[in-house]
Amino acid sequence: MSSSRATLIEVAKLAGTSKTSVSRFFGPERDKLSSVLQSRIEQAAQSLGYQPNLMARGLKGGGSRLLGMLVADIRNPFSVAIVHGVELAARAHGYSLIVCNTDNDPEQEQKHLASLAAYQVEGLIINAAGQPEPQLQALMKGGIPLALLDREVRQLDAKVIGLDNVLAIDMALDHLVQQGYRSVLYVSETPEHASARLERLKRFNQQAEALGLDSQTLVLSSLAEHSAIPILKAFAEHPTTVPKAVLCANGNATLAMVRSFQHLGLAMGPLGLIGIDELDWCELVLPGITTLAQPTDVIGHAAIACLLNQFPQRARELPVQYRHPPTLITRGSTTFPG
Amino acid sequence: MSSSRATLIEVAKLAGTSKTSVSRFFGPERDKLSSVLQSRIEQAAQSLGYQPNLMARGLKGGGSRLLGMLVADIRNPFSVAIVHGVELAARAHGYSLIVCNTDNDPEQEQKHLASLAAYQVEGLIINAAGQPEPQLQALMKGGIPLALLDREVRQLDAKVIGLDNVLAIDMALDHLVQQGYRSVLYVSETPEHASARLERLKRFNQQAEALGLDSQTLVLSSLAEHSAIPILKAFAEHPTTVPKAVLCANGNATLAMVRSFQHLGLAMGPLGLIGIDELDWCELVLPGITTLAQPTDVIGHAAIACLLNQFPQRARELPVQYRHPPTLITRGSTTFPG
DNA sequence: ACCTACCTTGGGAACGTTCCCATTTAGATT
DNA sequence: AATCTAAATGGGAACGTTCCCAAGGTAGGT
Known part of the structure; x- marks a missing residue:
């Protein structure tokens, strides 16, 4: 018994048959073999601990799986x-x-x-x-x-x-409106290289206008993480009579915004917050963060x-x-x- | 030109050399080839968009990488x-x-x-x-x-x-002691199948005793998630004069404990909390959760x-x-x- | 009894690579 | 000048599998 792995041929020899039959046994043509032969091969393979070599299979057009x-x-x-x-x-x-x-x-x-x-x-x-x-x-x-x-x-x-990015934005805005918010700051990572971000942003602009909301957008740059803070500050302090909320385009945006809220001492709720993507901790940061969960x-x-x-x-x-x-x-x- | 991928032989033919030389070019023996030949092969491979087939390589002992x-x-x-x-x-x-x-x-x-x-x-x-x-x-x-x-x-x-599980537990306990805590509840997932959990638990028992701490352990079962709550409650309400803290053996335990703290309305700090594993949200749950970060x-x-x-x-x-x-x-x- | 058809089985080539060994060529040493 | 050594190159087998095709066997229909 060699220390190396058993091959098709060794199994065939032990089972007293040909490599073709053994190959068939492990492929989709197993039932073309008589049951006697099947059990002989099964036993031989078992006793040698045979495992098909997927590299070899991949080579000869059998598919790499x-x-x-x-x-x-x-x-x-x-x-x-x-x-x-x-x-x-x-x-x-x-x-x-x-x-x-x-x-x-x-x-x-x-x-x-x-x-x-x-x-x-x-x-x-x-x-x-x-x-x-x-x-x-x-x-x-x-x-x-x-x-x-x-x-x-x-x-x-x-x-x-x-x-469904359009639906997601619509659901978020509908929820905000229903909760009484009328002014929304949309926060997204830079949309250039990700079409989903672009779709969400576009729909936000479109739908915010259709709903007659006061709207504003903030694009986060990973380089200047803290540049978000003054903008959020300005949004929060801007004098207006209507309730305001922040809509985060994904989990990273939500994370950045929660950090900013805390940095500025802003309370969630009075200033609304909703995010796309559900994360472990969204329920833990009081009073809990409203999210749109994706069906991953x-x-x-x-x-x-x-x-x-x-x-x-x-x-x-x-x-x-x-x-x-x-x-x-x-x-x-x-x-x-x- | 076939739609399928180019092979070693095609490259060799185009470069006017043998498959062996091309193989060498892509292996560790490249510098055994004359620079003339090297550049001829390089050009041929480039123009055919050749990519070695790693399945074939894996087959013939060259290693699958x-x-x-x-x-x-x-x-x-x-x-x-x-x-x-x-x-x-x-x-x-x-x-x-x-x-x-x-x-x-x-x-x-x-x-x-x-x-x-x-x-x-x-x-x-x-x-x-x-x-x-x-x-x-x-x-x-x-x-x-x-x-x-x-x-x-x-x-x-x-x-x-x-x-270094021993060091981690020691650091956690040292920190807790230094902060004034004298009674510790150790929370871990079931240690049966994970030696790291076992090592930590063992060291905790050993070191808590060495430091003269009041200690207790809680093993979380994923089946009965809420069974942790009464135990934490009992620990928190147990009348004693010394400050008490909870030590979580990993990120999951920390998550479960934070949920339990919130469920019971317990404040972190008055009842201490420290966890092994640093997670995104540990800084967000106020007043921030002390952790031991692993150098992943x-x-x-x-x-x-x-x-x-x-x-x-x-x-x-x-x-x-x-x-x-x-x-x-x-x-x-x-x-x-x- | 024979032909045809099917079902089961096996032999051989092929897949694209690496490795061993043989060959050629050039340079160095006697 | 003749031989030796080293470097550069190429030819062929092998890796373990799948697939094509051929061969043998068993039935069913004429």
Whole structure:
């Protein structure tokens, strides 16, 4: 017995059959074998502790059973939740996932894309950091299914899966209006490289006007984190008779705003606060932060389904929903006193 | 020009040389080639957009350049921070990382381990959920380097990398004592399957006694989340003259305790609170939660170094530190008024 | 009894790479 | 000038699998 892993041929020899039959046993053609042979192979494989070598399988057109995923920021809890959903779904369909984190760096993104291609992934789920259109175009031409997560890539004909941004903004504004707020400050990270941010911002401007709200926007720059504080201060102190609220476009914006609220000693509620993305701590920061939670598992599942539908051999289409509705979680931060 | 990916042979043909030379160009023997040939190959590869097929390479003993990582709970922000650190280090050494999440389920763990083996990973970083000793034993015998993260596996002769648990508990208790607290409730998730939890608990009992503290422990069960509340209540209301504090063994325990504090209307500070693991929101929950931050990037780096040192061909040893000291971040939750 | 058809099984090539070894060429030493 | 050594290059086998096609066997229909 060698210390190294057993191969197909060794199993075949032990079972007194050919490598082809053993190969069939581990593939989708198992039932073409007689039950006698099946059990002989099963026993031999068991006793050798045989495990198919997926590298070899990947080489000879059998498919690598690998999916690649590119995440812009793995330290964002929301991204992690999505990764978790995608992994669950991938596993359920017999695929493994290579997760690569780009830290929002287009250069890293290029490198990761190259190495994922080198691993012959059968599909790619991409939460783009930059606009890697040329590489993705090439991969698509090579027949690799793609699904974009949350952010579209210009000029690229691939589906985008994510939150229903229009609905999310509408729900947030409806809730604020219903709670009595009439003036809203919209806070977002820089929208340039993320289409979801752009969609939300655009809809905010549009809908705030339609509802006749007093509106203002604040774009956070990661470079000058503290530049947000004077703007929030000005917004909070601006003399007006109507109740005011802050709407945060994602979890990071919410985090930055809560820090700013505390820095300025502002109370949540009197000055409203609502954020897209539900995070662990939103219920802990008193009086609790109202959020719109994204259905992360569902989104992950949809991304995999979208990929699977693009496989040529697949017979029936799995249903895929591209835009997903959030869930409103109401807490104290959007209760105007009195 | 085919739509499929270019191969070594096509590059060789275009460059007017042999596949061996092209192979050398992309391997570690590049400088054995004359500079003329090198530039010819470089140009040919460029123009065909050639990318080595890592599956084929992995097959013929060239190494898959893949590392596998098993994470017990990917939704724990601390785990993610470690993954991030490991990924950074892996990438820096030219390896890619397959991250598998076991959701603390030993059965999932077995499956993932099998599939990582099938992908011919060259090394494994394992944050164990159960005690997968037999499989790991087999992998080690097969020559696959292992590094354990945070949790040891019984009977397995592999290095464990993680926090210096003894030091962490000592630092926490020293800080509490220094702040005037004399009675401590230690809160941990169930320590059965995680050696780090066990080490911390053991050291707590030992050191609390050495320091002459009034001590008590509370083991959280994920099944009965609310069972913690009456115990905390009893601890808080127990009549005594000395200041009391709660020490949380990890981020999850801290989260549960903060929820319980709020549920019971307890103020942090008068009843002290300190936790191991630094999280985004610890500064946001007023008056701020004192924590011991783990050096996650450093730990990730150490894990990779540990792996690399086990590769047979490697000449010099990289220095590896197995136990890492935390950093104390002092906030209001451990300030006793007056 | 024979042909046809199907079901089961096995042999061989191919996938794209790396590695071993053989060959060529050039430079150095006697 | 002849030989030796080292460097540069190429040819072929091997890695473990899947897929194509062929071969043998068993039935069913004529």
